[in-house]
Amino acid sequence: MEDGRRPTIRDIAREAGVSVATVSRVTHDDARVVAATRRRVQDAIDRLGYSPSALGRGLATRRTNTLGIVLPGLGGPYFAELVQGAESVAVERGTAINVLGTHLRPDADGAVRDLAARTDGLIVAGGTVGEDLLVRLSAGTRVVLVAGRSDVVPTVRTDGRAAAIALTKHLVAPRERGGHGYRRLRFLGEPSGSPDTHLRYSGFRQALGDAGLAECGEPLRYGLEVGSGALAARRLHEQHRDGDRLPEALVCANDELAFGMLITLPGLGYRLPDDVAITGFDDQDLAALASPTLTTVHQPVHDLGARAAALALDGTGGRGPVGPPGTDVVLPTELVVRESCGCSAA
Amino acid sequence: MEDGRRPTIRDIAREAGVSVATVSRVTHDDARVVAATRRRVQDAIDRLGYSPSALGRGLATRRTNTLGIVLPGLGGPYFAELVQGAESVAVERGTAINVLGTHLRPDADGAVRDLAARTDGLIVAGGTVGEDLLVRLSAGTRVVLVAGRSDVVPTVRTDGRAAAIALTKHLVAPRERGGHGYRRLRFLGEPSGSPDTHLRYSGFRQALGDAGLAECGEPLRYGLEVGSGALAARRLHEQHRDGDRLPEALVCANDELAFGMLITLPGLGYRLPDDVAITGFDDQDLAALASPTLTTVHQPVHDLGARAAALALDGTGGRGPVGPPGTDVVLPTELVVRESCGCSAA
DNA sequence: ATGAAAGCGCTAACAG
C-alpha cells in the first residue's frame, strides 16, 4: 500500500474499477453517482487513505480556497485577533488561511506577490505594501486593505479622527455633561509619523477647536512604543521644572505611549490622574489592567478581520454585496472610559 | 493587456518571442539564459505583470513551499509566538505559512487533512489531532508534533516534569541554599486532566519526595482557566476556615490558575506571598505584571516553533540532521523567580 | 449513470 507517494485519483479509480471522473464526482458529493458505485469508490478512498490534492484541484478550478493575510509582524496585540476574525468567516467557506509577516522578509514585495499567487483573496494591513504593488496585486486577486485608505482597493477600517474627537470631547466637556472640563490638553505622538497618528491628532485638534480651546503646547513628538512614552514623560517633567504649567490631560497617540507615561510619571512624583490625566488609543489587553486603568478607544479588530475576509473572499461585506473598487467599510470604535482620564473607579 | 485573467507563462513566452522553457528558466534565475534573452523575457514579465502560479509550479515540482501549523485556537499567548518562531525559519527558505485553528472548525480532522494536502510540512500542536490521524498524515507530509509526545511522528517539546521539579526544589530547598524551606506544599490542577498537568504534578511530587516531604493535601482539582483559580481560592479559604492549615506554597498547573489565586486571595484577607506563596507555569506576559509578580516556568515557545518548523521543512532540527521517526527534541525551560514565591522584589 | 479526453500553469528531461 505504501510506495511512498500519496495515492492519486487514478489510484482510486483503478482500485475501485471506475473512471477518474467518477471518483471526482464522489469526492464532490455529486448526486449523479449511483449508491453502489459510490460505495465502491468510498471504500477504495478509505482503504488507500486518499485525499484529493489541493494543488491539482486548484489548478483545475482556478481557485485555491485560501485566504492570504499580510501584516507587518506576526506578533503584537492585533495579529491574533485579526486572524481570528478572518478565520471566523473562513471557516464557513472551508477556506484555509495563509499568513505573512513582511517585517522579517528581506524581499517583502516578492513574498507578497508570491502569496497572492496562491490565494483567492488577500487581506493587507495598512502600511505593509505600497500603493503601486496594491495595484498590481488587485489585477490578479481580490485585495482588501485593512486599517488604511486606498482608492485602488476596497478598504475596511475605523475612523481614527472621529474616535479622537469623541475621546477629546469627553475630556473637555463640562462636568455637568459627564465630561471633565479640562482646558489644558496636550497631544503625545508624532502626527507626521503615521497616518493613524495624524488622524488622531487631527481629531484631537478638531474637538479642541469645537470647544473653543487651543492645544497647550506643541505635540510631544515621540515614537509609538512604551519607551518613547517613558522618554516623553521625562521631557514633560523637565519642562514643568523649567516653569511650564503641566497640562491637565495628555492625549496619547496609542496605548503603548500611555503605558510609558503610566509607569514613569508616578516615579517622578506625579499622581495619576489627579496631577495629569492620561488617555490611550487601541484598548490593548493591558489597558484594563494598568494602574490606573487606562481610558482609551477600543478598536474592533476581530470585526475588521471578519469584514475584510468576507470582502476578500467574495466581495461581500457582511450586509449584502458591496462592490469594490470604491468600497470603504468603516467600523465603529468605542470610547472606553476607565480611571486614567479622571473618572473614578466604578 | 487586461482581459481579466492573470497572464500565464505562455503569454510571456509569446510576448517575448521565446519558449515557455526559457521563461521558466528566467523566473528561476537559471544561468543558462543569455543576457539579451533574459532581458527580453524580464521586460515581458514586467510589462504584463506576470508572476508564476504557485499552483502550477507546485503541481509540477510536487512541492508547495508552504508550512502548515495546526493549533487548537488562533488566540492565546502561544499562537503568535509559535507562529513567529516558525516564520523565522520559514523566511530563510522562502516558505509560506498556513495556519489552522481546529476549535472553530466543525470538521477539524477534514480541515487538517485538507491542510496537509497543500503543505510540504505540518506542525501540529499536542492534543489537536488524534494519534490515528497523525499516522495517516505522516504518510503524505512530514508531520511534527509540538508540545506533546508521540511515537509515530517526531516531536518537539519541553520537559514539564523536569521543570516542575526545578520549581518545587526552589520552594523546598533550605534558605541557606537559596530556597524558601517550605514544608507544606499543595498542587492546584487536575493531574488527569491533561498530559501537561500530569507531568507537572508528577514532577512536583518527585521533588517533594526527594526532599523527604509529602503533599499537604490532595491536589485541588480544577480546570485550567483564571476562573478555576478563583474558585479554588474560595475552596481553599473554606477549608482553612474549617480548620485546615493553609499550605505555605501552592504550585499551580499554569499561570492562569495562579492569576485566579492572585486576584482572589487578597480579597479574602490573605497576604501574598506571606500567608501563602503562589507559583505558575508558562510565563505568560502578565506574569511579570501581576502583583505580586509571578514566579513561574518560562516556556521557549518561539524556539519550539522554530525547531518544529525546521524539522517539518527538511528534517533538520537545527543542529545537524536528526532523523524522524523517533526524533524527540526537548528544549530547556527556565525557572523565572519573581515575587510570588516569597522572594523579595529585587 | 459513467467514461474519455482536453486542459489548468508550470517544470524538467531531452533534443538540438
Add this chain to the structure above:
DNA sequence: CTGTTAGCGCTTTCAT
C-alpha cells in the same frame, strides 16, 4: 543557449 514535450492531479464538458 533554447525549444519540444510529457506529465504533475484534478475537473469538466461531451459522449455514450
